[in-house]
Amino acid sequence: xxxxxxxxxxxxxxxxxxxxxxxxxxxxxxxxxxxxxxxxxxxxxxxxxxxxxxxxxxxxxxxxxxxxxxxxxxxxxxxxxxxxxxxxxxxxxxxxxxxxxxxxxxxxxxxx
Amino acid sequence: xxxxxxxxxxxxxxxxxxxxxxxxxxxxxxxxxxxxxxxxxxxxxxxxxxxxxxxxxxxxxxxxxxxxxxxxxxxxxxxxxxxxxxxxxxxxxxxxxxxxxxxxxxxxxxx
Numbered sequence: 001x002x003x004x005x006x007x008x009x010x011x012x013x014x015x016x017x018x019x020x021x022x023x024x025x026x027x028x029x030x031x032x033x034x035x036x037x038x039x040x041x042x043x044x045x046x047x048x049x050x051x052x053x054x055x056x057x058x059x060x061x062x063x064x065x066x067x068x069x070x071x072x073x074x075x076x077x078x079x080x081x082x083x084x085x086x087x088x089x090x091x092x093x094x095x096x097x098x099x100x101x102x103x104x105x106x107x108x109x110x111x112x
Numbered sequence: 113x114x115x116x117x118x119x120x121x122x123x124x125x126x127x128x129x130x131x132x133x134x135x136x137x138x139x140x141x142x143x144x145x146x147x148x149x150x151x152x153x154x155x156x157x158x159x160x161x162x163x164x165x166x167x168x169x170x171x172x173x174x175x176x177x178x179x180x181x182x183x184x185x186x187x188x189x190x191x192x193x194x195x196x197x198x199x200x201x202x203x204x205x206x207x208x209x210x211x212x213x214x215x216x217x218x219x220x221x222x223x
Contacts, residue, residue, distance in 0.1 A: 035212075037161075044204065044214055044215075044216050044217050045153075045155075045161065045204055045206075045214040045217075046214065047211070047212035047213070047214065058211075060211075060212075061113075061211070094160060094161075098208075099151050099153075099163045099166060099206070099208075100163050100166075100172065100173065102160040102161055102162075103160065104160055105160055
């Protein structure tokens with residue numbers, strides 16, 4: 001069945017770079033897009049970006065200058081990298097095979 | 113950017129009551145391909161979002177038929193015909209016609 005699982009560091013220092021991995025199973029990255037969505041604690045959902053089946057990407061315009069999404073199809077993994085992290089980037093980060101399948105999310109806290 | 117305005121922000125209901133949530137868009141969500149990319153999600157406490165409705169009115173896989181979606185253009189509604197305890201949580205509308213935007217959410221709680 002379709003599954004997605006996020007992994008990452010949990011705690012990142014301000015101004016540093018966040019690196020997250022989404023490992024998928026039950027479907028092919030070359031036939032499906034994967035999106036990232038984040039949710040600050042106690043707040044709403046925000047679309048972060050996507051990598052499409054052909055490998056092209058789209059990013060939230062507010063995050064575009066700091067964001068990069070890539071993938072390794074041989075490992076069924078999608079990567080998110082965001083630099084210059086600030087406390088406002090503290091959130092649960094979800095990867096999703098939009099819109100029906102979601103990972104459990106991973107909490108990223110930006111703090112010194 | 114497209115703004116989605118959900119009302120109410122908090123909805124108190126009793127078990128069995130029918131309720132509706134409104135989602136209004138700052139722009140028409142009708143795409144040039146003829147589709148309207150409006151979705152509804154439920155996020156239960158501590159869980160990932162679950163898709164309920166896609167393309168305005170299509171029920172997601174495994175979603176009970178007490179949920180229904182309607183609307184067009186800029187005005188959309190999610191209706192729950194007979195709230196059950198498992199329906200409690202936060203409901204979000206989302207549009208994917210003009211990039212991607214979520215509404216601020218509607219919390220459904222027990223009265």
